[in-house]
Amino acid sequence: AQRVTQPEKLLSVFKGAPVELKCNYSYSGSPELFWYVQYSRQRLQLLLRHISRESIKGFTADLNKGETSFHLKKPFAQEEDSAMYYCALAALGSGGSYIPTFGRGTSLIVHP
């Protein structure tokens, strides 16, 4: 069965510092990986997906199949980045459909 691990429950940094939110996965197939963000009092929303290799709000994430990781990075954190971040993996389920599995989330706090 697939598994997503986010080892840090909380990450606290100062504005302007680099940020790396860790995500490791376990899946025997070809993974579809995502990062989701939930700002205070807002719904969960997609931040970025590995397949597009995009940069959103200064965040990037590279899929490392050798290390089975998909860490989220930003060189200079901003206060508005404070939020809950979830790593997610879409894996093929027994019914032939892709089912998303989420990590436990990392709360990022950026201090002024």
Added chain:
Amino acid sequence: SAVISQKPSRDICQRGTSLTIQCQVDSQVTMMFWYRQQPGQSLTLIATANQGSEATYESGFVIDKFPISRPNLTFSTLTVSNMSPEDSSIYLCSVEDRSRNYGYTFGSGTRLTVV
């Protein structure tokens, strides 16, 4: 991307009663997912609902407790039955956004408190 309207946004219910949560999507989608998110915890998948077939439940969740309806490609309901305080949680519905490569869109959630 798809837009999901979920209601109610919150409710306080007496133990032993049931609550039905509705999700309406502005476009036709094949699969809908129902999650539970307990305070400080991650999202736990309850079941996957396809239109016209029985929902598929994850380990630890049963149809008698969480019956799901999926009458068409834009609508689904989740009922939390015979509630106890342990059912207090946020319940979320989600749909695949165009395809799995594009990720998933979520409703705003239903915050349920059972007293």
